[in-house]
Amino acid sequence: MPEKVQKPAGKIGAQEAEALLSSIESSHVDFDFSDVSDINFAALRCFLDARRAGKRFAIVNAPDAVAEKFEDTGVSCIVSVSRKPKALDMSKYEVFGESFLSKAYNSEDGDAMIKVYGPHFPARMVAQEKAMARAVMLFGLPTPLVGTLYSDGQSNALDFERIPGKRSFSRIISEEPERLEEITVRFAAMCKQLHSTPCDTSIFPDRTDVYRGVVARCDRLSDAEKARIFAFIDSVPKATTCLHGDLQISNVISSPRGDMWIDLSDFSYGNPMLDIGMWYFLSKLNPEERVQHLFHMGNAQMSQIWDVFAREYFGADTPEALAEAEKRVQPFAALHMIYLCVNYWYEPGLFEYAHSVLLPE
Secondary structure, eight states, X not given: OOSEEEOOEEEEOXXXXXXXXXXXXXXOEEEEOTEEEEEOHHHHHHHHHHHHTTOOEEEEEEOHHHHXXXXXXXXXXXXXXXXOOEEOOOTTEEEEEEOSSEEEEEETTSSEEEEEEOTTSOHHHHHHHHHHHHHHHHHTOOXXXXXXXXXXXXXXXXXXXXXXXXXXXXXXXXXXXXXXXXXXXXXXXXXXXXXXXXXXXXXXXXXXXXXXXXXXXXXXXXXXXXXXXXXXXXXXXXXXXXXXXXXXXXGXXXXXXXXXXXXXXXXXXXXXXXXXXXXXXXXXXXXXXXXHHHHSSOHHHHHHHHHHHHHHHHOOOSHHHHHHHHHXXXXXXXXHHHHHHHHTOOOTTHHHHHHXXXXXX
16 A cells, blocks of 8 residues: 555646656655646656656556556556546446455456445555556466456446456355365465565565554554554564465465466565464454454364464474464564554454554563
């Protein structure tokens, strides 16, 4: 998720582009082009050169005429550009699934599926999912093609290539529990491969920057408490390998085309434990009702999945090794809980658990 958004207006020439690009420091910036009427070649060259120099930014909500200039010149192959959303018409779609943040629909011709986000979900975060999904595809990891942004003025949506015969790993386990070990072993292998893949740090954000940002914004932490958590984040060994950012068995699908990653809006780089902490939270620390809703199974089965995963990922093949692996992961799970509390919801016990783990007495 970008920490900064800038919204220029009018015609963009070299002078305006350079002023925008000079504002980029270390964090990712979104340039909202909703009010941009035109852009010239000199400005396109500025954006291209800045991107090649390693500056991290994306252009969102570009009008068609402006987006076409990026595409016609080929600059959009290097610079992430998302068009202004088109009108959302659901008359030719049928609902087939639901997650915490969105509902999924299939098109009547079978070619596409569309995710419709709730009114509370910001448009820029939907644009971010498009940008990240496209970047991951271009990077070479297996994922469905991403398409067009839509909006009806309240809800925002994004369509994707429909993968015939696909099922999420969680759906397979819930429907065929005898395959729990097989599917979890596949999931662990995909995670190990992902976490050993060098990431393009000029495109994707540093996950530690994301967590530092949410800790800084958390109004339930004192300055002294924030400083202690920042010290923990700074103590995590640095890494530049790929992270999913929303690592869970629902975010891998199995299909005749092979296993694929989905829901990539938080794709980033960093220490793999930052990913595993999120997965541990979902598999071991989530309320039963939410687990049933998200994964179509209960906490007891999710705990079994975690145990198999820990054996495969960490080599935790004894109770002692499993306990040690969980002890290592828990602070990272707590960090992700703060991320959830700041960005999405305050749930009774969520913040308190994170506080007790990261800020022991």
